[in-house]
Amino acid sequence: MRTRVRGSLSIEGTYAWSHCILEDFGAFSGNRLPGVPAHAGTVRASYTHASGWDGAASLVLAGQAFVNDANAEAADGYVVVAASLGYRARRMRLFVRGENLGDARYTSRPQVNDASGFFYYPAPGRHGSAGVEVGW
Secondary structure: OEEEEEOOEEEEEEEEEOOOEOOOOHHHOOOEOOOOOOEEEEEEEEEEOOOOEEEEEEEEEEOOEEOOOOOOOEEOOEEEEEEEEEEEEOOEEEEEEEEOOOOOOOEOOOOOOOOOOOOOOEOOOOEEEEEEEEOO
């Protein structure tokens, strides 16, 4: 869903609720599907000014997700914040972006049912980037 709040300010968001249960899966029947959080969503606010400046802030949320069919272990849920600022002049845009501004410690991609028990791949901590976009 996206809505223009006022002028060049817009807010968009997503939300997903998943109720995925294993059926006809032997001893694991009735358990939740591993790797899929029950709740996940994003919220993003962005603003563009006629002078060429733009900015955005986003929030990504995900609930706990089980990492094996037995539902014996789970990756914790997380909230990650990002922000960006840019300036556009003709066909070029300069920008800076900060990711995981709260330095959240979370699993970016659980490895479901890993035979060695290595389920958790850590996401990057606080980091940023800067760049130039050129179009023609």
